[in-house]
């Protein structure tokens with residue numbers, strides 16, 4: 166598993182360098198440095214009250230959403246990412262923005278030891294759990310980072326979308342609904358997703374598709390209760406080349422294509438001591 170993690174680290178280090186010097190406008194750097202917010206309408210409308218809250222942003226990349234959360238009134242914000250170059254860029258942006266957000270370099274699975282404290286909100290969005298081979302382990306990290314009564318906000322690409330490829334004016338199913346930990350989807354792409362023409366030195370990377378039921382059951386097993394689970398017919402990046410603008414800042418499928426859910430979002434709260442819950446029998450659905 167180490168090799169997949171290392172390959173992803175090299176790939177993300179390359180991307181971090183390109184994204185931190187982004188000229189395509191994808192990362193809306195200037196607006197964040199000027200005190201604005203990079204959050205999309207979807208997560209802004211769902212994340213709930215963040216004012217005065219202590220937030221940890223997992224897989225924060227170059228820190229622009231992290232700084233945005235502080236700009237929006239969070240009490241304190243910490244960003245965590247395993248890419249050294251992403252963390253250097255994030256700290257540089259924070260200094261330029263005059264922001265007191267903290268950035269910590271660590272793999273997600275070592276976040277509890279690296280951060281050594283708890284939070285009101287764990288914030289995870291857009292392209293995070295697909296980089297992890299074990300969502301049950303991830304959910305335990307999330308739970309351990311939360312105070313009792315603290316909550317997770319997660320917004321992610323939908324597993325059904327990740328299963329599909331474009332075929333003409335429609336979609337075809339290309340990948341299994343669940344990726345085994347030891348056999349990730351293997352990719353090789355020379356360019357990053359922003360439209361930047363600079364080539365990645367380490368083009369190989371590995372991803373996992375996790376069924377929503379795994380994510381939900383992982384959170385429940387880790388001691389969280391669901392506040393909401395939403396599915397959306399749009400996502401924050403142009404996942405398919407024929408996707409069209411949907412609303413102000415998202416992409417959906419064209420009018421004449423059958424629609425699928427493109428994203429999902431979860432709000433979940435860490436249960437207090439002694440809270441009752443039903444433990445379901447494990448159903449093997451392979």
Ligand SMILES: C[S@@+](CC[C@H](N)C(=O)[O-])C[C@H]1O[C@@H](n2cnc3c(N)ncnc32)[C@H](O)[C@@H]1O
Nearest residue numbers: 177224225226230246247248272273290292296
């Ligand atoms: C698509 S970006 C997430 C975008 C992010 N939500 C933001 O605010 O811009 C994915 C990030 O996950 C990080 N990442 C991938 N695997 C990781 C791991 N095992 N531990 C920590 N960070 C990881 C990458 O370095 C990258 O910055």
